[in-house]
Amino acid sequence: MPVEKLERESATVVKHTGSHYWVSPLPVWDPVCCVVRGKIRIKELHTTNPIAVGDIVDYEKQEDGGGIITRIHSRKNYIIRKSVNLSRQAHIIAANIDIAFLVYTLAFPETITTFADRFLVTCEAYRVPAVIILNKSDLLENFRENVERFKEIYTSAGYRIIETSSVTGEGIEELREVCKGKLSLVSGISGTGKSSLINCLDPTLRLRTGEISGYHLQGKHTTTFYEVHPLSTGGYIIDTPGIRGFGLIEIEEEELSHYFPEMLRILKGCRFAPCTHTHEPGCAVKEAVEKGEISPERYSSYLGMLEEEGKYR
Numbered sequence: 001m002p003v004e005k006l007e008r009e010s011a012t013v014v015k016h017t018g019s020h021y022w023v024s025p026l027p028v029w030d031p032v033c034c035v036v037r038g039k040i041r042i043k044e045l046h047t048t049n050p051i052a053v054g055d056i057v058d059y060e061k062q063e064d065g066g067g068i069i070t071r072i073h074s075r076k077n078y079i080i081r082k083s084v085n086l087s088r089q090a091h092i093i094a095a096n097i098d099i100a101f102l103v104y105t106l107a108f109p110e111t112i113t114t115f116a117d118r119f120l121v122t123c124e125a126y127r128v129p130a131v132i133i134l135n136k137s138d139l140l141e142n143f144r145e146n147v148e149r150f151k152e153i154y155t156s157a158g159y160r161i162i163e164t165s166s167v168t169g170e171g172i173e174e175l176r177e178v179c180k181g182k183l184s185l186v187s188g189i190s191g192t193g194k195s196s197l198i199n200c201l202d203p204t205l206r207l208r209t210g211e212i213s214g215y216h217l218q219g220k221h222t223t224t225f226y227e228v229h230p231l232s233t234g235g236y237i238i239d240t241p242g243i244r245g246f247g248l249i250e251i252e253e254e255e256l257s258h259y260f261p262e263m264l265r266i267l268k269g270c271r272f273a274p275c276t277h278t279h280e281p282g283c284a285v286k287e288a289v290e291k292g293e294i295s296p297e298r299y300s301s302y303l304g305m306l307e308e309e310g311k312y313r
């Protein structure tokens with residue numbers, strides 16, 4: 001039966017579950033359940049989801065209280081990753097975000113640094129400011145050396161790190177301040193405590209959390225939807241499902257080092273331009289690695305990504 005068209009309005013996508021999108025005209029919190037009619041495609045961007053949380057869309061209100069999405073506004077930015085399985089399909093995690101928090105744990109579960117570096121490169125490539133949350137600080141008594149090394153690597157690269165614990169409350173007030181007035185995103189592997197942190201930021205939210213288990217102490221992929229939560233202390237935060245692996249989408253070989261802030265700062269000094277900072281003589285980046293000004297860990301992550309990029313081309 002045809003439904004009558006009512007008003008057309010703009011709103012932000014605040015939740016995505018399969019075929020449904022909830023939208024709300026932020027800062028007003030009044031989510032309406034919408035569907036997409038027909039195909040909405042963004043030119044030249046082939047992704048599994050044409051619309052992501054954080055997108056601003058136009059929708060037509062329907063008599064039954066729901067809506068039909070008719071248009072996506074152009075995006076200020078977005079975070080996109082490639083699935084690490086064979087399909088290597090691209091997926092937009094979220095759009096129009098002011099800050100991306102990488103929720104990282106050195107133990108319980110241990111996150112591999114290549115995950116962090118790929119996430120951070122993607123944030124740089126799409127102009128999303130990134131902040132690292134080093135969570136579960138209450139469990140790191142026996143990992144002090146790893147903590148210090150981790151902080152050294154990423155602060156010298158140019159990233160802010162906030163150490164947090166949802167058990168002791170460490171860092172929560174600092175995080176609240178950063179979130180005020182912004183749309184932020186938490187991302188990370190399963191079990192790092194993304195949903196627990198959001199519950200700490202605003203205890204009225206009561207998001208579902210899951211224990212970590214098994215021999216490798218991994219998370220159980222408790223959060224399954226992408227969802228925006230309004231924080232009572234100000235700002236909106238997007239909880240996301242844990243990611244297994246973060247596949248980079250295509251980045252040109254010559255461009256990759258621009259997304260390592262510590263390399264970008266000095267690559268003007270390379271004799272050749274463009275320089276891949278691998279075999280070229282007179283390379284300022286290699287020199288900085290030798291002098292210890294760029295960490296060997298980040299440089300080897302860079303080389304790994306270069307190699308992988310070549311492989312899929």
Ligand SMILES: Nc1nc2c(ncn2[C@@H]2O[C@H](COP(=O)(O)OP(=O)(O)OP(=O)(O)O)[C@@H](O)[C@H]2O)c(=O)[nH]1
Pocket residue numbers: 135136137138139164165166167168188189190191192193194195196197208209210211212219220221222223224240241242243
């Ligand atoms: N000791 C300690 N445990 C924590 C902390 N934060 C979270 N946890 C525990 O870690 C487990 C996983 O927490 P979740 O918040 O569900 O993790 P998540 O990142 O949302 O996981 P997914 O939704 O699966 O991606 C739960 O048992 C939490 O209680 C922390 O700061 N310290």
Ligand SMILES: [Mg+2]
Pocket residue numbers: 194195196208209222223239240241242
């Ligand atoms: Mg979760």
Ligand SMILES: [Zn+2]
Pocket residue numbers: 267270271275276277278280282283284285286
């Ligand atoms: Zn160079």
